[in-house]
Amino acid sequence: MPDKPALLLHDTLTRRPIPVTPADGKRLGFYGCGPTVYGPAHIGNFRTFIAQDVFRRVVELSGTPTLHVRNITDVDDKTIRDSVKAGQSLTDFTQHWTKLFHLDCAALNLLSPHVEPKATEHIPHQIKMIEDLIKRGHAYKAGDGSVYFRVASFADYGKLSHLEDRELRLGAAQGANDSDEYSKDALADFALWKAHKPEDGANAWDSPWGRGRPGWHLECSAMSLEYLGAEFDLHSGGIDLIFPHHENEIAQSCCATGGHFARHWMHIAHLMVDGGKMSKSLGNLYTLDDLKQRGFTPAEVRYVLVSGHYRGPLNFTLHSLDAARSALANLVKFEKVLRDKTGIMAPQSHDEFVRNGNAGIFEAAWLALLDDLNVPKALGCVFGVVNSTKVAGFSAADAKAALGSLHFILDAIGIVLPEIIAEKTVTVPDDIQQLAEQRWVAKQAKNWAAADELRKKLEAAGWVIKDTKDGFEVRPK
RNA sequence: GGCGAGGUAGCCAAGUGGUAAGGCAGGAGUCUGCAAAACUCCUAUGCGACGGUUCAAUUCCGUCCCUCGCCUCCA
Numbered sequence: 061m062p063d064k065p066a067l068l069l070h071d072t073l074t075r076r077p078i079p080v081t082p083a084d085g086k087r088l089g090f091y092g093c094g095p096t097v098y099g100p101a102h103i104g105n106f107r108t109f110i111a112q113d114v115f116r117r118v119v120e121l122s123g124t125p126t127l128h129v130r131n132i133t134d135v136d137d138k139t140i141r142d143s144v145k146a147g148q149s150l151t152d153f154t155q156h157w158t159k160l161f162h163l164d165c166a167a168l169n170l171l172s173p174h175v176e177p178k179a180t181e182h183i184p185h186q187i188k189m190i191e192d193l194i195k196r197g198h199a200y201k202a203g204d205g206s207v208y209f210r211v212a213s214f215a216d217y218g219k220l221s222h223l224e225d226r227e228l229r230l231g232a233a234q235g236a237n238d239s240d241e242y243s244k245d246a247l248a249d250f251a252l253w254k255a256h257k258p259e260d261g262a263n264a265w266d267s268p269w270g271r272g273r274p275g276w277h278l279e280c281s282a283m284s285l286e287y288l289g290a291e292f293d294l295h296s297g298g299i300d301l302i303f304p305h306h307e308n309e310i311a312q313s314c315c316a317t318g319g320h321f322a323r324h325w326m327h328i329a330h331l332m333v334d335g336g337k338m339s340k341s342l343g344n345l346y347t348l349d350d351l352k353q354r355g356f357t358p359a360e361v362r363y364v365l366v367s368g369h370y371r372g373p374l375n376f377t378l379h380s381l382d383a384a385r386s387a388l389a390n391l392v393k394f395e396k397v398l399r400d401k402t403g404i405m406a407p408q409s410h411d412e413f414v415r416n417g418n419a420g421i422f423e424a425a426w427l428a429l430l431d432d433l434n435v436p437k438a439l440g441c442v443f444g445v446v447n448s449t450k451v452a453g454f455s456a457a458d459a460k461a462a463l464g465s466l467h468f469i470l471d472a473i474g475i476v477l478p479e480i481i482a483e484k485t486v487t488v489p490d491d492i493q494q495l496a497e498q499r500w501v502a503k504q505a506k507n508w509a510a511a512d513e514l515r516k517k518l519e520a521a522g523w524v525i526k527d528t529k530d531g532f533e534v535r536p537k
Numbered sequence: 538g539g540c541g542a543g544g545u546a547g548c549c550a551a552g553u554g555g556u557a558a559g560g561c562a563g564g565a566g567u568c569u570g571c572a573a574a575a576c577u578c579c580u581a582u583g584c585g586a587c588g589g590u591u592c593a594a595u596u597c598c599g600u601c602c603c604u605c606g607c608c609u610c611c612a
Contacts, residue, residue, distance in 0.1 A: 093612075101612085108612040136610070222540060223608065250609060276610045298612025299542080305610070329542065330606060337605065367560080368550065373543060373605060380549055383561035390560085428551090439549050440559035447559090508570055515572075526573045533573095 067118055067430050069294075072302060073220055077432055080119060082293055082473045083323060087231040088119055089288040091322070093280060093297035093305070094176070096133040097157035098142045100347040103365060103376065104331040104338050106168060106296045110362060110474070111328040111370040111433070115296070117472050118429050120508060129287045130173035132158055134180050136276050140263050150263050151180070164348045167358035169474050175287045179279035183265045186274040186282040190252045190267075191317045198315040202243035205255030205270040211248040214311045220325060221303035250308055251275035277308035281316070284309075290319030296326035328370045334377055351381065359478055360384040366435050366473055387443075392477050394446045395466060401451055401459035420465030421445055429472055441468060480503035488534050492523050496534045499525065 066079040082088040093114045094467035095101050109130075116126050133139070134154035165172070179186075190207055193199035198213045211217050256264040256271040264271040274282075284292065289315070297306065306325065313321040330337070333344040351361055363384040368374030419426035425441035428434040450458065470477065488496075499514035515525055519537065526533045 095612080096610095105612045111612095140608095221607080248609080300607060300611055302541085303607060308609085330612070332544070332605065335604080362546080364549090366542065371542080372550095375549070377549075379561080386562090387560050436549095436550075436560090437558075440551060443559050503570085506570075512571065524573080527571095528567085528574085 063428055065122070065427075067115075067122060067412050068432055069115070069324065069326060070432050072327050074314070079322060080294065080324065082124060083291070087125045087127050088294065089292040090116075090129070090230065090294040090296065091280065091284045091288060092128070092130040092173070092295075093301055094130040094132050094173075095161055096136055096138060097154045097161060098136075098138045099157060100349065101161055101164060102338065103346050103351070103361065104350065105165070105298075106348070106361075107331045107365045107370075107374065107488070108328040109165065110168060110365050112296055112326075113205050114173060114366065114370075114429075114433055114435060114472070115326065117474055118433060122430065122489060127175075127288065128171070128173040129175045129284065131280060131283055132161075132176060132178045133276070133279065134158070134178050135263065135273055136179075136269065140260055142263055143263075144259070154178075154180075164358075167348060169476055174459060177283040177287065179274065179283075182279065182283050182286065183274065185286055186278045187253075187267050189278060189282045189285070189312065190269075190274075192316045193312065195254065196315060198311075199252055200245065201269050202245075204243050206243065206251055207243050207253035207269055208249040209252050209308070209311060209315075210245065211250070211311065212246060214315055216314070217248075217311050218307065220310060221307050223303060223307075234365055250277065250304065252278050267488070272335055277305055278312060280305075281309050281312040284322075285313065285317060290317035290321070292322060294324040294326060295322035296328070299327045299329050302327055329373050331365070332373050332375045335375055346376075354381075356376070356381045356385070357478065359388065359476055363388060363475060366475075367439065369436055370433055387477060388475075390443075390446065391466075391475075394449075394451075395463070395477055397451050398454075398459045398463045398466065401454050402456050402463060417464040417468035417471075419468055421449065421462055422465050422469040424470065425469050429469075435473055438469070438473065442466075479531070488523075492518065492534060495521075496523075496525055496532060499531055503527075 066081055068077045069080045070076070071078045080088065092109070097103055112130075116128055119126055132154075135150065139150060139154055146153055147533060148156075193209065194201070194207070197206055197210075199209050201207050230476060252275050253267060254272050254275055255268055255269070256273070260273065264273055284295070285481045295306065295309075310321050313319065333342075333346070334337065336342065336344070338345045348358060348361060352358070360381050361384075364376060364380045365374070367384070369378070421446055422442060425438040425445070428437040428441055431437075449462070451462075454462065495514055495518055499511050499518070502510040518525060518534070522537045524535050524537050526535065
C-alpha cells in the first residue's frame with residue numbers, strides 16, 4: 061500500500077497529535093473501556109462507544125486491520141447492589157443488561173469488538189496479577205483481607221492525568237468517614253481485591269487472601285494483558301476515566317508486567333444535554349429507547365452523537381435530532397440521484413460499494429477524518445460536495461464512482477442511510493384513494509375550486525397529494 | 538484550590554495571523570392552476586469581556602466573566 065496517510069490522533073499522555081500505527085506493523089490492538097451493565101446505557105455512554113467505532117472504521121479503511129477489545133464490567137458495587145435489589149443472581153442480572161446493550165449497539169451500527177471479555181470470567185487472571193504485584197512489592201494485604209496497590213511505589217503515577225501532589229488534596233476531597241478505606245496505608249492507595257462484605261451476598265470468589273472480589277480497575281489491566289499483551293497500541297474511554305481509572309490501570313499493568321502498557325491514549329469528551337450536564341434528577345438523561353419512543357431512529361441518534369468533535373463537549377438537544385433527520389434525508393436524495401444515474405435500480409449491497417471504494421470526490425472529508433477524527437469537518441465537506449456536484453452531467457461511470465466514494469466516506473463515519481422513503485409502499489385506504497381520484501378528475505376538468513376542496517378534505521384526513529408529471533401520489537401527511 | 542475542555546448566527550457546529558465550512562431553521566425567486574418537488578440565491582462587519590503584540594487577531598499573549606468535566610470506583 062503506497063504511502064497511505066496514517067490517522068493522526070491526539071494523545072492524552074503527550075497532549076499532542078501522534079500518528080496511529082500498529083507497533084507490530086500489522087494489526088492495531090486497542091482496548092476500550094466498556095459499560096458497567098446494571099441498567100440501560102444512555103446516549104452519553106454511546107457517544108464514547110461511537111467515537112471509538114469511528115476510530116476503528118477509519119483505521120481499518122486506511123488499510124490497517126485492528127484487534128478491538130472492549131470489556132463488560134459485570135461485577136462492581138452497582139451491579140451487586142442492584143442485582144440484590146432485583147432479587148436476581150449477579151449473572152442473570154448482568155446478562156439481561158448486556159443483552160440490551162448489544163441490541164442498542166447493533167441499532168447504532170457499532171462494529172462488534174473482536175473480543176468482549178467479562179470481568180467475572182477473568183477472576184483467575186486478576187488474582188494472578190495481584191500476586192505478581194505483591195511479589196514485586198507494589199501491593200499489600202490489609203488487615204481486613206483486602207489488597208491495595210501502593211501508589212507510592214510507582215514513580216510515574218499521575219502522568220496521564222497530570223495531577224501533582226495529590227496527597228495534599230486528598231484530605232479535602234475525601235469524605236469524613238469512609239469505612240471502606242480505613243485499612244489502607246495511604247489515602248491514594250486503591251483496592252485490587254476487596255474483602256467480602258455482608259452486603260455482597262453470594263458474590264465472592266476464593267483467593268489467596270480470602271473470599272472477596274476484584275477491584276474495578278484491575279479487570280481492564282488483566283484482560284488487556286490477556287488479549288493484547290503487556291504493551292499495546294491504544295487505549296480509550298470517556299474523559300472521566302482518565303483519573304482514577306486509567307491512571308490506576310497504568311500503575312497496575314506497568315508494575316505487574318514491567319511493560320509500558322498502552323502506547324497511545326484517546327479520551328472522548330462528555331455529552332451535554334440542553335447546555336447542561338446530563339443527570340437523572342434533571343430528567344434529561346436519555347437512553348436509545350427513550351428517543352425511539354419519541355419517534356427518532358438510531359441512525360438519527362448516531363448522526364447527532366457524531367456531529368461534534370470527540371474531544372470537545374457536545375450539546376445534545378431533541379431539536380438536533382430533527383436537524384439530523386433532514387440532513388440524512390438530503391444525503392438519501394443525493395444517493396438516489398447518483399444511483400438512478402448508474403442505472404442500478406435495486407439498492408446494492410453497502411459492502412459492494414465500500415469494498416473497492418476510495419474517498420474520490422470526498423477526499424477532503426476523508427482527510428478531515430484522518431486529522432484527529434474531525435467528523436464535523438468531514439460532514440461539512442460531504443455536504444459541500446453534495447451541494448456543488450452537478451450529477452446531471454455525470455456519465456454512468458462517474459455516478460458509480462461517486463456512489464462508491466459516498467458510501468466509503470459514510471461507512472467511515474458509520475452512517476447508514478435510511479431506507480428511501482419514496483420507495484416504501486404505503487397502503488392507501490379505498491375512500492382516500494377515491495377522493496384523490498375525484499380530485500384528479502376535477503383537476504383535469506380545470507375545476508380548481510372542487511380540486512382544492514378535495515385536497516383540503518384529504519389533508520384533514522391526514523393525507524397529502526403530490527402531483528407528478530402525468531399523475532398524482534397520495535401519501536400520509 | 539489543582540488539572541482539563543469550552544464560550545462562533547435563531548439552534549447545532551467546523552475553522553484560520555489576512556478578514557468567518559457545513560447542517561437545521563428562516564427568507565426571496567424560477568417553475569407549477571394551487572400545493573409539493575426541483576433548481577437559483579440570501580441570512581454573523583462578527584467569533585464571551587477588556588487590554589496587549591502585529592501592517593493585520595476571531596485566530597497569539599495577559600487579565601477577567603460564564604459554562605462543563607475530573608480531583609478514588611461516573612462514558
